[in-house]
Amino acid sequence: MAFLIDGKKISSQIKDELKTEIAEMKKKGTEVTLAVIQVGNDPASSVYVGNKKKACAYIGIRSLAYELPESTTEMELLTLIDELNNRKDVNGILVQLPVPAHINEKHIIEAIHPLKDVDGFHPRNVGALVTGEDGFVSCTPAGIIQLLKRSNIDIDGKECVVVGRSNIVGKPMAILLLRENATVTICHSHTKDLKEVCKRADILVAAIGKPKFFNRDYIKEGAVVIDVGIHRNEQNKLCGDVDRDDVMDLVSAITPVPGGVGPMTIAMLMYNCVEAVRLQKTER
Numbered sequence: 001m002a003f004l005i006d007g008k009k010i011s012s013q014i015k016d017e018l019k020t021e022i023a024e025m026k027k028k029g030t031e032v033t034l035a036v037i038q039v040g041n042d043p044a045s046s047v048y049v050g051n052k053k054k055a056c057a058y059i060g061i062r063s064l065a066y067e068l069p070e071s072t073t074e075m076e077l078l079t080l081i082d083e084l085n086n087r088k089d090v091n092g093i094l095v096q097l098p099v100p101a102h103i104n105e106k107h108i109i110e111a112i113h114p115l116k117d118v119d120g121f122h123p124r125n126v127g128a129l130v131t132g133e134d135g136f137v138s139c140t141p142a143g144i145i146q147l148l149k150r151s152n153i154d155i156d157g158k159e160c161v162v163v164g165r166s167n168i169v170g171k172p173m174a175i176l177l178l179r180e181n182a183t184v185t186i187c188h189s190h191t192k193d194l195k196e197v198c199k200r201a202d203i204l205v206a207a208i209g210k211p212k213f214f215n216r217d218y219i220k221e222g223a224v225v226i227d228v229g230i231h232r233n234e235q236n237k238l239c240g241d242v243d244r245d246d247v248m249d250l251v252s253a254i255t256p257v258p259g260g261v262g263p264m265t266i267a268m269l270m271y272n273c274v275e276a277v278r279l280q281k282t283e284r
């Protein structure tokens with residue numbers, strides 16, 4: 001029977017470790033501050049932003065919340081980012097995505113100073129990830145590596161299949177798995193024989209954004225399945241990209257939704273905020 005990977009518990013452990021570390025930093029006079037910017041009021045974004053603020057409060061990070069109207073122009077947002085880039089008392093800047101259609105996401109990502117880009121979305125941080133240099137790593141894939149390591153799931157030499165190639169999940173996930181010495185395959189909407197490719201996976205990462213898409217036809221017996229997708233139905237019930245009931249008896253371990261990858265994303269954001277203080281000390 002499958003082992004449920006408890007992202008809630010593991011994320012709590014990480015947050016407690018960070019809480020201790022931040023208390024130590026405070027004794028030495030160092031404060032950690034994260035600025036969170038939300039443009040518009042998409043309800044899902046509000047939930048995630050709320051969870052981020054709660055985590056900050058819990059571990060002792062000061063959070064500055066900017067709730068801007070949907071009508072905010074790109075120029076106004078860029079002006080705020082510039083102001084925060086220049087503030088010595090701000091360590092991390094996060095602009096919740098997606099931004100409204102009239103704002104160019106790429107311009108926003110590139111405007112954030114790479115040493116404050118706690119999301120790890122800036123091309124400089126993406127480049128650093130690929131070459132193995134210091135920088136911020138995208139929170140969701142970094143959280144997945146922590147989930148695997150802290151559950152004693154071996155990655156070295158394993159066949160890992162990542163389904164999805166977005167800049168924030170699929171691509172950095174593949175690079176991190178490669179860094180752990182996995183054999184990595186990346187699949188996407190043009191992949192032929194997706195079922196056959198997924199069936200090779202010792203570790204399958206499902207990140208396509210389609211509710212319950214992955215059923216038992218995609219799973220090798222004994223595989224570890226990481227479900228990144230999050231979907232909310234009419235009754236406000238959450239599910240992932242994986243049809244968990246259908247695959248449960250086949251897998252060796254699986255992440256639930258909710259309580260799997262989502263809480264880890266938040267924990268790694270907190271980790272990156274602490275990392276920001278370190279990087280800013282050495283590189284500024």
Ligand SMILES: NC(=O)C1=CN([C@@H]2O[C@H](COP(=O)(O)OP(=O)(O)OC[C@H]3O[C@@H](n4cnc5c(N)ncnc54)[C@H](OP(=O)(O)O)[C@@H]3O)[C@@H](O)[C@H]2O)C=CC1
Nearest residue numbers: 140164165166169188189207208209228229230261262265
């Ligand atoms: N738990 C968490 O912390 C987080 C969860 N998420 C969730 O993860 C999911 C993915 O997010 P994100 O990466 O931003 O999504 P995107 O929509 O940016 O990317 C989806 C990817 O999946 C591929 N894809 C879509 N349909 C298929 C298909 N039928 N077969 C194979 N590949 C397919 C696309 O291929 P192509 O490139 O060819 O179009 C694309 O590469 C969403 O449900 C999102 O809500 C996201 C971030 C954090």
Ligand SMILES: Nc1nc(=O)c2c([nH]1)NC[C@@H]1CN(c3ccc(C(=O)N[C@@H](CCC(=O)O)C(=O)O)cc3)C=[N+]21
Nearest residue numbers: 047048051095096097098119139258259260262263265
């Ligand atoms: N700049 C930016 N950075 C992000 O990191 C970012 C983003 N934009 N846009 C959207 C995605 C999604 N994301 C999640 C964060 C927390 C949960 C989370 O807390 N999930 C809980 C449940 C939350 C709920 O009740 O909906 C769980 O899975 O248990 C999920 C998803 C961060 N993202």
Ligand SMILES: [Mg+2]
Nearest residue numbers: 097166167168
């Ligand atoms: Mg996306």
